[in-house]
Amino acid sequence: MATEVLWWIFAAATVVLSTGVVFSRSVIHSAIFLIGGLAGVGAMYVFLTVDFLALVQFLIYGGAVTVLILLALMLTRSDPSGAKESVNGSQAPFAALAGVMLMAILVSVAVAVKWPGDVDNAPSIISLEAISKALFVDYGPPFVLASVLLLVALVGAIILARQDEGD
């Protein structure tokens, strides 16, 4: 019973924070909200008893990604004076419309479809061992590919961001 209440609180918080991300007028605020939103998702993983993933979520997002984003914000601050320019593009209203339509579709699907399996009982525990076995054994090839992908991303980021003479 308590978990349900908690769940609702966290869910609401997540939604509110995420809304903040896309609606707040200042990019910095958005970034802060994002941290919160992602943390909320992490909490959801906890509710789903996938603690490992929650951990990953907090580390990667709360740590690496947000820092990166804040860094980028600093680097690309267009005018140091910080004069407010409009943060929304010209098509924001239509964007809202499209978003609502999409949400309608996805939500209706989520509720309308009768999902297979027993969806009303408590979620089954997903153990760390199971994850590690699956990750390193059953899904070895994608794991290798993913490592290559990370390497590529790294190299690419360096090449693109590096200051050459001439610019």
Next chain:
Amino acid sequence: MVPLENYLVLSAILFSLGVYGVLARRSAVLVLMSVELMLNAVSLNFVAFAAYLDPEKITGAIFAVFVITVAAAEVGLALAIVIRLFRNRATSNVDEAALMKW
């Protein structure tokens, strides 16, 4: 207990918010944040399904791991490109980067 639908609806909402962000925001970085939101919604979906649907097979969770990884890498690369663009054009607003059109 919390039924599966709740998670799905939550992720749907997050996803749509992300879409709105991509469509509406001007700053490239904010667009990226919105994309992150979408990706999180997706991984939430995966994990929820994994938890509720096939207890012994946990593919969904694995998928979520990969999604998070790729997302992180993507952010890194994208931010590098944003900075590159900022050096060239002194702006990071996506709707000002329209040298090429029609």
Next chain:
Amino acid sequence: MRDYTVFVPEYIAAGWAVLVIAVELFFPRVRRDGLAYLTALGALVWGISALFFIGKTPQSFQGLIESDNFTTYFRLLAAGIVAAVSIMSASYMRGRTKAAAEYYGLLLIAGCATVYMAAARELITAYISLELLSFCLYILVGYLKRDARSSEAALKYILLGAFSSAMFLYGMSLLYGLTGSTTYDGISAGLAARGSSTDAGIVVAFVLILAGVGFKVSAAPFHMWAPDAYEGAPMPITAFLSTLSKAAGFALILRLFSVALVVDAVEWRWAFAILAAVTMTAGNLIAIQQTNLKRLVAYSSIGQVGYMLITIAAIGYGDETVGLNATSGLLIHLIGYVVSTLALFTALTAYYNKTGKDTVEGLRGLAETQPFLALVITVSLFSFAGLPFFAGFATKVFLFQGATTNELLWLVGLAVLNSFISLYYYLMVIRQMYLFDPVAGMTRFKISPVLWVLSAGLMFGILFIGIYPGPAFKAAENAAKPLFQQAEAASAARVP
């Protein structure tokens, strides 16, 4: 079971990528062109090693990756593309970048990614390899650091790419939720077993997946990144984009839809028919108005994608044999299209190196100043337009013929009509080269022998496929067979 030998060619390619980087690391004075030719050599070795896999019995790696004729077909295709593009790049990238070795390494990695997209029999693997390919392309598109257009192109590409792959993922998650599996066989079984109460979810899942792959092959309305990315990218990379990434996208689509999703074809085939119609029409109509060669090619390739998408719809509408015909038609058309595009871009690169012009008017009087380039460009454009003697004719015939089913005859008609429209803007280019005298000061010039040989070879390929398509067609068909042997069981198990 794990037999690590089934992907020896990819080990070679990836290893070669490392080798190229290492060479530059240890011999900093090495000529940049040398790296390019080294890469081309590597691609050749890769291709040759792939030849040994032709006709082998399909081997699966943990049920995640499949090495069969289909995979090998794309191995050879990718190897060829990488070789050609790296040779093109030799003269183009010289002096345009500091990080040449990484450039060529990325070409090879992208090739591998393509192969895995073709080989994947499981969603996670497919997704990762797709992202791997995309990452390489993001970087390559943005490789001209001083050129604002290049960076802008890269930004557009990566933002939209991430956006669409998010859609793709959401679709996959729904699919996973409904079938409880991420392997193609599992999905196909799950789809076969599911009841009608999940139709809505299936439809939305398919639509989202469609958005993801449609973005990859730049099908309207998911195509809009393509012209800008093509225009901004370095010219060889434009060729790379329009050949390799499209080929990879179709490889993924073919295996995914013909193996995993064919059982529920009713839910998605109509969408492909619509996409095909919209794509080919939009591409060809807008191409009429283009003045920049790269954009022109971009739109014309969108039109080509429209033709190819008919095939996927046909797989959905027809039975086994139709699917086989259609797929082999698509595969051979892919070859014809790739060869023609590479020939075109080799010539354009050679021209660009000389003049720095990439507009249609820029080609003015080329027939006077460099008849050979004019000939190559004409041949490849005629091949696009599907005129006889050139690859485009035979392959288009096979493509459309294979896709002709009672439901899709209208679409084939529309496609033929579109290829007629396309002739117009190809003629506009040819007009510039042949009907007008060169601008003042343009005199006859020579092009680098390497590019001459490359374009001559590719032109010969166009002519060969056009005049004697038999062998290529056989190859395409053998490549297509594996998909449909497996699809057989699934469609048998489909509950009415």
Next chain:
Amino acid sequence: MGAEQAWLLAAIPAAMFFVIALFGRYLPRQGDYLGVLAIGTSFVLSFFVLADYLSFYDFEAGKTAVAESIKWSTVGVGETAFKLRMGIYIDQITIVMFGVVTTVALMVNVFSIGYMKGEPRYYWFFAVLQLFVASMLMLVMADNLLLVYISWELVGVCSFLLIGFYWEKRSATEAAKKAFITTRIGDVGLLIGIILLWRATGTFNIREIIDIAEHGGIGSTYLFVSVLFVFLGCMGKSAQVPFHVWLPDAMEGPTPVSALIHAATMVVAGVYLTARLLPLFEVADGTLLIVTIVGLVTALSTGFMALAQTDIKKVLAYSTVGQLGFMFVALGSGHPDAAIFHLMTHAFFKALLFLGSGSVIHGTHHNQEMDKLGGLWKKMPITGTTFFVGSLALAGVAPLAGFWSKDEILHASQTWSGGWVLILLGFAAVMTAFYTTRLFIRTFMGKPMDQHVYESAQESGFLMTAPLVVLGILAAVSGFVIWHGVGTAIGFPGGFTEFVFLEEPERYHIDWALAGGSIGIAVVGIFLAAFVYWNGSLERSTRLARFQPGIYELLVHKFYFDEMYQYAIDKVLLGFSFIVSWFDRYVVNDTGIDGSAQVTGYSGYVLKFLQSGRVPNYAMAITLGVVGLAIVGLMVRA
């Protein structure tokens, strides 16, 4: 050499055409003698044919025609296969035509040697003359309508070439064009008629068609229509009203040509074909009446037109048309014998008159306006005398040739009850006599109008006068062959009408009342003219003209036929052509074809602006694509 080889008559000149046309200009004298030689040969051969034919001829035994044909071409198989045969068919009419054509052609050839001396393209003239004679001979011996049509058209193109011989003169070119196109319009009818007949009978052979028709093998209405179409062609060639306009203009050609084509041979092709097909006309009710009426109208109207002409050759041209009208009346009355008889005599004296006028023109250095001539008899006695004979013959004064044949026609026209035909014909005959006399007086008698011309005039050379004499004799005596005695005397089975006939040979008996009448007619006409124009003074005629200026104008302008046609062509036909070309340019091409192209291009122009270059718009496109497809899909579900 028998009648079966008669095709040689045509073959020899045809071959000579190629010889002279290709090599003539390198030969001495440009090869004119070759022309004379070729036609002379045909002339001689025609007698062999005649002899052979007469030896073969046996009316009682029904052996009246020599037919010979070869397989020409086949299309397809089965009973519906389209088989063509080409061949010759020689009967009395053919024989007569042989005689007429070869004789006149020979005379004209000889005459031309003198007349055309020093003209440019001398050899070309003779070459075309050969081709013309060849096709004319082929026309009269053809055994099927297809061959008839072929030679018919060849004759036409020859006349085109000869009329346009002086192509430097715009008027000559126009005249040639006019002749060709006018006759061509008739030929359209002819071809339609021929094919219609084939459609009904499945053959082009004249004999077979006639047989089938006589045994009622063709529906009456159908036959009527097709025969009328054929007759249209005959009218065109024979310049019957309303197709007569080309003949006077055709006088632009060299005079010998006028003599050959527009008097003796080509223009009578229509008469010949009608006579040849007369059985069809008889089967098809009402066609004969139409033929008669056309003939009458022509005879009368052209008689009037001739009155007001001052150009010698024009006068003769109109008289030719009129005489052809006479022949058609005879045919309309079902008397081919009379028609052919008049055809023959007319050929002789009209050729005589034309050559005579040619001699005058030559002698006076190309003067053919009466207003400049006059009193030439003393200057050129031979021409004058022969011309006199010819005029009398044309006027129909006994016992010259014209009298007998015209008498025959009047006699034939009696078959029409009520005698209205007879009366009208008689009136036409009066006018004939009148303008003939006028022509002769104003040219040869009285005091010269133009002293200078008079001084310079002199008699033409032997080569030109000799044919005149020969033709003069023929014009004088050729009429007597109507008599049984004469006919048998020269080896024929009997008189002309016993030789040429439709059903039954009938021996000629002179009908004194009619003969007297016709003589009277001639005398009246002559004296009227003599009274008006005596010793060349014009004041009486001018008074006549002033007495009714309207009518005079009408006659001078030949009833405004040319003006009407000109209007029809310029305003109607060419106007329509302009409309069509405009439609083709601006509607079919610019709107239909280019328009669709522009629409396509413009749609591309509009669409390309969707490509705004902004990431958010692109993302929006993707989203909308997804939403749209999803909605469609869910709708399809629901």
Next chain:
Amino acid sequence: MTFDEGQGYIVLATLAAPLLAALIILFIPSGQKMAIRFVSAFFAAVMLGLSIYIFVAYQADGEKIQMTLKWVWVENTAFLGKDGITLHLAVDGISAPMALLTGIVAFAGTITSWKLNYRPKDFFILYFTLLAGVYGTFFSFDLFFFFFFYELAVMPLYLLIGVWGSTRKEYGALKLTMMLVGGSVLIWIGIFAVFHEANLGTFDMQRLFAAGNDGTLSPTFQKVFFPMICIGCGVLAALWPFHTWSPDGHMAAPTAVSMVHAGVLMKLGAFGIIRLGIQLLPVGAEFWMPGLMVLGVIGALYGATAALTQRDFKLISGYSSVSHMGYVLMGLATMNQIGITGAVLQMFSHGVMTALVFLLIGALYDQAHTRDMKDFGGLTKVMPVWVVFYTVAGLANVGLPGLSGFTAEFHIFVGTFRAYPVFGALAIVAAALAAGYMLRMFAIVFFGPFNIRWKDLKDLTPLETMAGGLLIASIVLMGVWWAPFTDRIGQTVAAIPGVIG
């Protein structure tokens, strides 16, 4: 590769000759203009000889399809059966005269282009490619290759006209190419549909013809797709109202190309209607032929009327071509053996005479640089041979007996009268109009007072005289003795099922 009766290699050689020529010229340096010309002339002569041989050697009353050659191209694939796509070359009574026509016109065109001096290398390469396409289309008995060569014949036109053309060449070239290819698009769709419907796994025409007759191609199907194919081919045959490329294209095209295009290429359209329309879809043809007849009559009258007031030589010829191709379509539309035979005869006749006309126009235009009739007058004085040739061509155009035009038109008229008398009468009227515009031109250009401005005009060169002589010879031959043609054509036409007597 299998030959029947040992004659197939002749056909193959005829088809290979132009390709070989193009290949050889490709390797001659473009400076060697004389060499290029001689090679071209030589191969043109070879083609002429082979064509004559084919025409003569074809046995009128033997097998309908002779000199067969089969070379299996693609087979035993997913949707292709044993003889899936076969290079199946052969000659029948219809393609034999067409081959002869091609040989004659090609030869004439080649030696006419002797004095062509601007990039002769490229010109002759494209020119011979075009000819290869023409021969191939006439010889192919396989749908795939039929279409292959059909497109191949159309393809080089854009450059040939665009580069070497004259008046508004870009517009003319573009329009011509687009319209012709647009037509072939319809054919292509039709071919797909036929292949799919027949479902025999082969493109071989003979088997598909059989399918068209035994009902494998359902009547409904045939009725639906016949118009598509007929219009597709009709565009190339200047079928009204898809004829507008003809005036503009001919006005723009260089001499030799006009000759080959009007002389041979337009015939491909009518030939296609016979092969793909009448032979492949007999039921559909039966059903739609009245419509084609109407369009043909309209074309005949319309072209002749429009030609009456034109002032540009080439426009006159362009419109008269529309008119004469209208006759061809009428002949086809009769669906009886006389009419169709006449149509083929007209294809030949119109081919040679139009080629001659364009040769002469070119000879004049090269010197005078104007084609406005009103500028000329009395040309007979300076160019007698030219005038004589033109007169012969013009009179053939008018349908004067003794020249090929009459032979053809006569058969068409007879055939039409058998089927639709009224239309036949209209056609004959159109022939009279032809006399109108031709003689108008004669009167203005050849005759009348001589315009001194043209005193320096040269008469035809010996080479042109030779080419023209060849064409005139064939005009006269067919006009006087047409049995050799009618035998060959008639036998084959009669054997087409669906063609009534």
